[in-house]
Amino acid sequence: MYKWIMSGLIVVVCLFGVGLLLNNLPAKERPAEPSASSAIPDRPVDAAAAEPIYKSNCLSCHGDQLQGGVGPELTKVGSTMSKESIYKQIANGGGGMPKFKGRLSDDEIVTITTWLAAKK
Ligand code: HEC
Missing domain, CATH: 1.20.5 (Single alpha-helices involved in coiled-coils or other helix-helix interfaces)
Incomplete structure (x- = not known):
């Protein structure tokens, strides 16, 4: 018994x-997936919104024509980097670049990422 x-x-x-x-x-396993790929919503390029953000935050290092300076040239960054990696570089910085998460809103980072990803 x-x-x-x-x-x-x-x-x-x-x-x-x-x-x-x-x-x-x-x-x-679940939490890793959405943050990796679907963090960046598909949006039309909005140069009118992106350019002022670029001018006040990025121009000093990447140049007024995206030609580079302290930071690398960005004129064709859309053909060498994926949208995800551009977003991550802006949000997290690294390699001498400051992080912009916290300084720029997520919306602004997406706006400038979309704009840069279209530079091919
Ligand atoms: C203080 C200088 C500085 C500022 C300000 C800055 N960056 Fe950078 N950026 C850099 C440096 C340095 C690198 C190279 C990092 C590396 O090689 O890892 C870089 C790399 C990048 C890259 C990757 C380019 C490549 O080909 O590897 C992108 C995209 C980028 N920056 C976008 C931006 C944007 C958008 C802004 C403004 C929101 C910005 N950066 C502001 C210095 C800066």
Whole structure:
């Protein structure tokens, strides 16, 4: 009788464990996906909105004609970098460039990313 109760308990514990595993694995993988690729909404290029942002935040390093300076030339950045990497470079900075997340709104970063991604 005791043996039956024990093996019953073990089976229940195993099922519980498997259930937890099945529930947890996808939950852990989920958050990484949307932030990686779908962070940037598809929008039409809005140069009238992007240029003033560029002039006051980026021109000093990337030049008034995107020709480069302290930072690299950006005239054809859309053909060498994906929209995602342009967005990340602006938001997170790195390699001598300051991060703009916090300084610019997400909306402004998307505006300028879309504008730069079209420079091919
Ligand atoms: C203080 C100078 C500075 C400012 C201001 C600056 N950048 Fe940069 N930027 C850099 C440097 C330096 C790099 C090179 C980083 C590297 O090589 O990792 C760079 C790289 C980039 C790249 C990647 C280019 C490539 O070919 O690798 C993009 C895109 C970019 N900047 C966009 C912007 C935008 C948009 C702004 C304004 C919101 C801006 N930057 C403001 C210095 C700056």
